[in-house]
Amino acid sequence: MIQIGGKQLSLRDFEEILLHKKQISIDPQALEKVQSSFEFLKQFSDHKLIYGINTGFGPMAQYKISSENTLQLQYNLIRSHSSGGGAVLNPLLGRAVMITRLNNFLQGYSGVVPDLPILLADMINADLIPCIYEHGGVGASGDLVQLAHLALGVIGEGEVWYQGQLMPAAQGFELAGLKPLQIHIREGLALINGTSGMTGVGLLNIIRAHRLVEWAIALSALTNELMEVYDDHFSYELNIVKHHKGQNYVAEVFRNILKDSKMIRSRSEHLYNPENIQHDVFEDKVQEYYSLRCVTQVLGPVYDTLLHAEETVVNELNSVNDNPVVDVANHNIFHGGNFHGDYVSFEMDKLKIAITKLTMLSERQLNYLLNSKLNQKFPPFVNLGVLGFNFGMQGIQFTATSTTAESQTLSYPMYVHSIPNNNDNQDIVSMGFNAAQLTKKVIDNAYEVLAIQAMTLLQGVDYLNCQDLMSSKTRALYNSLRNIFPKFIEDSPMYKSLAKMRSWLEANAVSQI
Template sequence: MILIGQSKLTLKDFSDIVFRNEKVELDAAAIKNVKDNFEFLQNFSSNKLIYGINTGFGPMAQYKVSEENLLQLQYNLIRSHSSGNGALLSPTFTKALMIARLNSLIQGYSGVHTDIIELLKSLINNDISPCVFEHGGVGASGDLVQLAHLGLVLIGEGEVVYEGTLQATADVFAKLNIKPLSIKVREGLATINGTSAMTGIGMVNIAQAHKLLNWSVMFSAMTNEVVKAYDDHFSHELNIVKHHEGQNKVAATFRNILQGSKMIRSRTDHLYQPDKIGQEVFEDKVQEYYSLRCVTQVLGPILDTINNAEHVVVNELNSVNDNPVIDHHHQNVFHGGNFHGDYVSLEMDKIKIAIAKLSMLSERQLNYLVNDKLNQKFPPFMNLGILGFNFGMQGVQFTATSTVAENQTLSFPMYVHSIPNNNDNQDIVSMGCNAALITAKVIDNAFAVLSIQLMTLLQAVDYLQCEADMSPVTRQLYTDVRKIFPKFIEDTPKYRDIERIKQYLQTNTALTA
């Protein structure tokens, strides 16, 4: 049980709810604070002009709304902005979105009734996924369109995915005895006027990016291992003179993974011997290709980028991100722009650039393994059958190359792609939800590329018959994955193998860098 409202949610808390189906509970003190905040707004707003309570919205805020229409105004807002298009967000993303919205509202600065807090808790704990579309929000007055679809479900309308099927919200609520939200003051605006879609998706992205980084370190280490690389490029002594935290963490993880390997070579033992200096041409490369030798320098900044993004997006997760801010402690209502998604948008763009580079490293290591002219150790395309008759990993390399090319194109930043809209009221926007969704695509692509690299590494181990010489860590991974991807010699379709290994990587973890 994860307690919401008592202290800041961490990435681990968030992941436990989203990926491990931990239930949420609401802190009693936080609930009382929300109640006090709501009662303050009710009294404070009775004879004052306050945006979104007795005015229209956006550029229509110049129009006063009559007393008898105030509650209908909130319903109108939700219904009119339920205008999304494209694919539905996955249940994982909609659950993440609801956690983010709940955690913002429970801060007690949104002027909402406690009913909405309790209802969000019920949706999360019952695995009810509102139908939210990927296209709509520009991420500057919050994720208006995506969150409006959440609001539509809260008031008992629209559709949800429940128990794996698309169903009418009203039917599911009736089945589970859930009461739809009855708006009291500003629950419509408070629901849609925030960054919770981009933040929720962003948190999922960061959790998955951490996994990718750790798998990339693992596969980079295995690649070095099977080609019998030298150990100095991941040594403490070489990396410590470069003062970057990420690089040194990657190097330390690299060493932990390869501890006990009988295949990694010492330069001192193999190249620093007197008999070597007399040779005119060296059989072994004196230094490995960059995709093997510069792993700590390539993955180090990616790790630092992911860690920084985690810090920023966790801060957003625990922030009040709607407008206006209802501050009962200071007995005032403050108008501003906390709904603006620039913090999340910029971090998502950084993440997708970093993960695109990670997938590029994986593709280069894969190319090294399947190109016999480069590695001079393995048959072409890691073909364990008859050359010219069988094809080995030739077909799947095309998929890896194509997927990396897509990642490179998707890496163009959304953060600088502002288009004014809303009668130019929203004249500079973040495109934060778009940034988060494109980043999710880049991450998903990267898992596919790494899956193909792992398939190739396992074939390399079988070609060398070196399982007994591997480190305990890499040998265990070889054993585990061979259970779902057996050694192959004859040509068979590989698309199911890619998907099985991809799911394995997405649901399991490697050593942490």
């Protein structure tokens, strides 16, 4: 069981709760802090004008709300903003949003009744997830529409996922043995006013991107091995003079994967030896194509970008992102814009650009493997059948090319695409949830392209019959992947094999092989 509250929640903790469905508990001291915040808000707001307690919302904050209508105001806010469109989010994403919102409340600055974080924790443990829609939030006053749908489920309305099945919220609560939330003072505003939508999706993106980068390094190493490249481009000596953490990390992993390969060549042995250079024209390239030779320089910035995104979005996970902020220690309530999603939006845009570049590298390596005039080692399309009669990997290359092109187009940043709305109250917005969702799509695409590259590499290994010469790690990788995608000679539909390979890459880490 993982305890939330009273400490920083790490990406590892988040992953354990989200993907491995570890049960959660709430730190008692954090819950006491929530109670103190709630009591202070009730006392402080008496005979004062406090936004979202006894006023309207957004540009209608100038209108005072009578005391007999303040609770209904919270329900009106939730219901009116449950206006999302597009696809229903996968329940895994809804679960991610719930974890991030719960962690926000346990900071003790939201003025909510302790019943709310307790219920959120119980819902997460029971796998009772409100139905959230992908379209609606502009990421400025928080993820208003997405979080309104979260709130709608919490008060027992709308639809929920219960253990993977979509159903009316009332039915889901009954099956889970839980009761919906009763509003006490400002729980409606507290639920919908924050960055938890984009942060939850963003954290899942980061988890998936970490695994993706490791696969890109491994498949790049295998590609280099089959092409029997020279060893200096991933050497310690070459990379250490470039002072970037990511580049040197990629080079180190590369060396570790290929350290006992009998196919990688030494430049000193082959090209610095006078006996081997008695020609005016050499069949082998003195330097490999960039998609093979510059892997550390291409994937290094991707890794560095991922690390920075992780730091920033985990900081957001552990931040207070409400408005207003109920500050018990300073006996005050502060109004501002902590709900603004620029930090997450900017990181998601940078991450999707980086992942698109990773995808482009994979697609170029794939093209190199499939083009016999470039690699001068394999038959066209690594065809193990009869040339002209069979087609090898020809058809599936189109999928890799079109998918990469889509990611290139999707990589236009949302961060600079602000559109004023809300009667111009929200005159500059982050579009953070859109940014996180587009990054998710780019990561989806990357796994698809890498799956096609992996399938092609397996065919390449069988064509060369080089298993005994491969490094121990690439041979283990080959054996694992061949269990997913068997060798083929005769043509057959590949779409099911692609889906299977992609799912396997997403579910398994290179380090587990």
